[in-house]
Amino acid sequence: MVNIMDNLSSVEEQVDEPLGRVPILSYGSGHMLNDITSSCWFTYLLVFLTDVGLSPSDAAVVMLSGQLADGFTTVFVGELIDRFGHFKLWHAGGSILVAISFSSVFGSCLPCKLTGTVSSTLETVGYSTFAAIFNVGWAVTQVAHMSMVNCMTSNPTSRVALVSCRNAFTMVANLSLYGIALLIFSLLQSVSVIVQYRWIAYVSIALGCCFVAVFLIGTKEPGLNQRCQNKSLSRISWTHWFKKILYYQVALVYMFTRLVTNVSQALLAFYVINDLEMHQFSKALVPAIIYVCSLIVSVILQETRWSSWRLKNYFSAGAMLWILSGIGIVLLPSGLHNFMYALSVTIGVANALMTVTSISMEGVLVGEDLNGCAFVYGSLSFVDKVSCGLALYILESYQGNTQTRTNQELAFGYSVTRLGLGLVPAACSLLSAIIAYTMDLPDTRRRPLVEPLLA
DSSP: OHHHHHHHHHHHHHSSSSSOHHHHHHHHHHHHHHHHHHHHHHHHHHHHHHHTOHHHHOOOHHOOOOOHHHHHHHHHHHHHHHHHHHHHHHHHHHHHHHHHHHHTTTTTOOHHHTTTTOOOOHHHHHHHHHHHHHHHHHHHHHHHHHHHHHHHHOHHHHHHHHHHHHHHHHHHHHHHHHHHHHHHHHHTSOOOEEEHHHHHHHHHHHHHHHHHHHHHHHHHOOOOHHHTTTSSOOOOHHHHTOOOOOHHHHHHHHHHHHHHHHHEEEEEHHHHIIIOOOOTTHHEEEHHHHHHHHHHHHHHHTTTOOOHHHHHHHHHHHHHHHHHHHHHHOOOGGGGGTTHHHHHEEEEEHHHHHHHHHHHHHHHHHTTTTTGGGHHHHHHHHHHHHHHHHHHHHHHHHOHHHHHHHHHHHHHHHHHHHHHHHHHHHHHHHHHHHHHHHOOOOOOOOOOSSTTTTO
């Protein structure tokens, strides 16, 4: 009995030790395929679908079908991972599904080829099917990857470092996508735009798969030691989380944060071209500035000694920056469009502060309840996907209706794009900041990393 207790104590000390640079960087690379395909999904899918002949409303249906499939999958996958473990196996399976189906999303309409007929209904069904399959794989990979954080280490600073590194790779993925797009548009000018988008998707998948291989090789399966440590504990029921007020608070903060980032990404290109009348290259330059600033801030955040107080205040600071940015977006006249580059810096900093801390709040919510952590990440992702899908569907439907957009401009003096990009993220930021300040987060122990990542 003494030997068993000594072994358990040794395991606890091992998982409580701060992580070094290599395991953190290896873990961060594991979401690269998801991130680069997600960036391509939100940036180019609607444009691609309208180019192949779908109406804006049908294209919005395709995106909504994918988001709903993603949301519902996260709940079931979280339950299965909590029950059976094997994080890396789930991650690898989801990545394979993503790689295969995403190429089909940007491919031709398979049902149309099989039946030899072409109709808008059949095309919508065909693209929606592959969009749903892609998002199922995406959800499996995401939940498996996020659930690993609490099982890799119990050190609070290392947990935030893992999340921050993951967010940094998200920025790298977004910048990589725009670099790939610029290269493809430059080298393949003689081919159709549809073919160009397909090559962007294919190259993105190849790059993302390389990073998945790095993750699978360089990251140890975390379930063994932690599950040995907790094998005497029964699996936590999902009703356990629904009895916690903190669960609902974290869920709302995470949902609003994802609405801020996804809505702003979807409307940004329309805003800089149609409302500010900037040059075409600004569609790549403005988001690039945002992602570079987010990357820098994410790396800096990895060096921070975290506490519950700092999590709440850093998040609120990011929310306040987005509120100021939203006001600037609504009021900025086209004649002063160069100020958008300054706003891009503010948005990038705000995105990083809100994203890193909101995901870290999930880790604080889970705490030491590792036998139910996958359900938490899965259920919160469900709320995120459904809300984002519905919000983008409504906004894209308005954007697709030219007459409605014109009437809105005459009535309010502002376009739907300007109001959506400025007010929706600002309102979500304000609500999330209020909720964050009402949280009673358990205080965390602040221990530094073994090696500072900036050293």
